[in-house]
Amino acid sequence: MRVYGGGVTGRLLAPDILSNPRLERRVRRKLQLRHDKIAGKIGEDGYYRVGRHEWKVPLGIRLCMKRPLVYVQTSNRYPWYVTWRNKDGKRKRKLFATPLGGIHFIATKAQYVDSGSSLVSRQVGYDIPTELVNKIPRPWKWCPYCMTARRYKRDSLERTFMATRKEWSDEKGRYVWKERKLAVLVCPRCLMTNRDRRMRRSNQPWEVRHIKRGVRRVRRKS
Numbered sequence: 001m002r003v004y005g006g007g008v009t010g011r012l013l014a015p016d017i018l019s020n021p022r023l024e025r026r027v028r029r030k031l032q033l034r035h036d037k038i039a040g041k042i043g044e045d046g047y048y049r050v051g052r053h054e055w056k057v058p059l060g061i062r063l064c065m066k067r068p069l070v071y072v073q074t075s076n077r078y079p080w081y082v083t084w085r086n087k088d089g090k091r092k093r094k095l096f097a098t099p100l101g102g103i104h105f106i107a108t109k110a111q112y113v114d115s116g117s118s119l120v121s122r123q124v125g126y127d128i129p130t131e132l133v134n135k136i137p138r139p140w141k142w143c144p145y146c147m148t149a150r151r152y153k154r155d156s157l158e159r160t161f162m163a164t165r166k167e168w169s170d171e172k173g174r175y176v177w178k179e180r181k182l183a184v185l186v187c188p189r190c191l192m193t194n195r196d197r198r199m200r201r202s203n204q205p206w207e208v209r210h211i212k213r214g215v216r217r218v219r220r221k222s
């Protein structure tokens with residue numbers, strides 16, 4: 001049975017699957033099961049090993065891999081890619097059906113050409129995992145598509161944009177949202193920018209709220 005073949009590129013779920021809701025559910029469940037097994041292929045120490053090759057999978061990637069796939073990831077044949085720089089400095093991309101496929105490719109091939117080879121999520125940006133909140137030292141930032149910390153850089157055209165930003169207010173003694181002109185920052189690996197809301201949300205100051213035991217509802221701060 002052909003799972004993919006739909007859409008202009010032929011990379012979406014096949015029409016005969018999409019037209020049969022029971023079959024579609026089964027296919028998506030199978031893709032999820034395949035995804036669930038991936039975390040177990042990576043060592044407890046974070047290394048993926050195969051033959052004489054090994055590659056340390058960044059903690060962020062390992063944590064994101066444990067989250068279930070979302071709808072668009074099971075709709076598309078290749079929700080992942082690996083990017084690396086060739087010897088001549090040219091950036092290359094190769095698509096993958098699973099993150100494990102990408103990790104395997106980095107471990108066995110790409111890392112020998114470029115030690116900065118990266119696995120990237122094509123369709124879904126991942127919020128920073130709670131385990132890494134407040135643990136990424138400046139100037140590094142969480143990249144939702146690389147699923148790890150990156151050094152974002154000013155874009156070459158020095159563009160700016162308007163967005164709200166969380167800032168500390170001495171007067172109010174808490175964080176407040178301010179409309180600000182921000183510089184466009186680019187991830188050097190996946191080329192995503194801080195225009196992405198998820199990227200900004202993940203890198204804003206996070207407050208730890210202490211909730212007393214027994215408290216069921218937490219009032220929103222206004």
Ligand SMILES: [Zn+2]
Nearest residue numbers: 143146187190
């Ligand atoms: Zn990135």
